[in-house]
Amino acid sequence: MSPEEYREQVLQLVERIPAGRVMSYGAIAEYLADVSGRCSARQVGTIMARYGGGVPWHRVVNSSGRLPPGHEQRAAQLLAEEGVQLRAGRVIMQTTSWYPEDHTSGR
């Protein structure tokens, strides 16, 4: 799998995150590891930083519920509009995190 395709996998997965829910970089990496064979929260973070502009990037946070450095304000704004509850600027992962269900769609 080429780097470009891997980027697409990440971006496409981010697009499927439902409004009002979020996924951590690690969860994304973990999920993609199953379909692409690779995984690395770091890599996902790098990809989001460089190519996340076209997807709901604000629905991606770190495992602690922290918002992306340098974009906390923007992300908090967008998340608030989707009804996501924040506690001290952090997403409450315990109740807001999401993970794909499909295991039937092959892919």
Add this chain to the structure above:
DNA sequence: TGACTGACGCCGG
């Protein structure tokens, strides 16, 4: 080829 870096994650102090 080796060192450095980064929208990460986990553990220990």
Add this chain to the structure above:
DNA sequence: CCCGGCGCCAGTC
């Protein structure tokens, strides 16, 4: 809860 250290993967210098 904050901070530091170490592991991690890939891209860049």
